[in-house]
Amino acid sequence: MMKKLILAGLILTAQLFSISSHAALFDDTEARKKILELEKSMQSQSQTSQAAQADLNRRLGALEAIVKNGLADTQAQIDALKQENARLKGELELANHSVEATQQRQKDLYTDIDARLRQLEAAPVAVAAQPVLEAAAPATVDKNSQEYQLLELANGLSKESKHKDAFNAYDKFVKDYPNSAFAADAIYGLGYSQFALKNYKSAIATQQKLLDTHAESPLVPDAMLNMANSQIQLGLVPGAKKTLRDLIARFPNSDVTPTGKKRLKALEAIR
Numbered sequence: 001m002m003k004k005l006i007l008a009g010l011i012l013t014a015q016l017f018s019i020s021s022h023a024a025l026f027d028d029t030e031a032r033k034k035i036l037e038l039e040k041s042m043q044s045q046s047q048t049s050q051a052a053q054a055d056l057n058r059r060l061g062a063l064e065a066i067v068k069n070g071l072a073d074t075q076a077q078i079d080a081l082k083q084e085n086a087r088l089k090g091e092l093e094l095a096n097h098s099v100e101a102t103q104q105r106q107k108d109l110y111t112d113i114d115a116r117l118r119q120l121e122a123a124p125v126a127v128a129a130q131p132v133l134e135a136a137a138p139a140t141v142d143k144n145s146q147e148y149q150l151l152e153l154a155n156g157l158s159k160e161s162k163h164k165d166a167f168n169a170y171d172k173f174v175k176d177y178p179n180s181a182f183a184a185d186a187i188y189g190l191g192y193s194q195f196a197l198k199n200y201k202s203a204i205a206t207q208q209k210l211l212d213t214h215a216e217s218p219l220v221p222d223a224m225l226n227m228a229n230s231q232i233q234l235g236l237v238p239g240a241k242k243t244l245r246d247l248i249a250r251f252p253n254s255d256v257t258p259t260g261k262k263r264l265k266a267l268e269a270i271r
Helices: 002-120 124-128 146-159 163-176 183-196 200-213 220-233 237-250 257-268
Strands: none
Touching: 146 163, 146 183, 163 183, 183 200, 183 220, 200 220, 220 237, 220 257, 237 257
16 A cells, blocks of 8 residues: 555656646746747847948938038039139229320320420410401491490400400490391301310311301301310310311411411320
């Protein structure tokens, strides 16, 4: 009986050991499985992370290239603008220098003209010498009339170099007696007074009026010489030359033609 109990105990113990061993084996397999699954998951996440990092690096590289190229283009544009600005600045300096040189040449030319004319004439007044105006009264004109007396007054003021008063007197005569037999005398005297008062443009216009309205007047040569003198004072050298040439060609025997020739010679000597 005792033997049977001992044998039964041994068998039970063996079974329990077998069951315990099987349970332990089962637990190790599950643990390994879990470990493998975890390692696989971590490996997958690592690969995903590496791929994401590689993609990020690629994008950053592309952005750096864009920025680098953009900065290079911008710098190139800045350099080009600097070169263009330097070129324009140089051209502007040359243009300014050319303008200044031209202005200086013109100033020297006018100064030279004035000096040459002064050398040719004994005094500056001779540049615009006025013929002695005497009102040659036609037989039909009353020397005691206001018309005649006004012209005589204007001529007397001009001879006394009272040019402002003479201008006013001539101007009144031209307005009050536009159809007078002395109209040409008054117009010439008006233009001469304007020249003496340094109103050169007005003097030219007034003497041109004499040429246009009284072409047969003996004062036409004097008016042309006065016009040329006014043009010289304004620096209108080509115009003065033309006026003097016309004077010499049209009135070779006029008393003022020799003076006109001197003026023209002085102007043509200037280069």
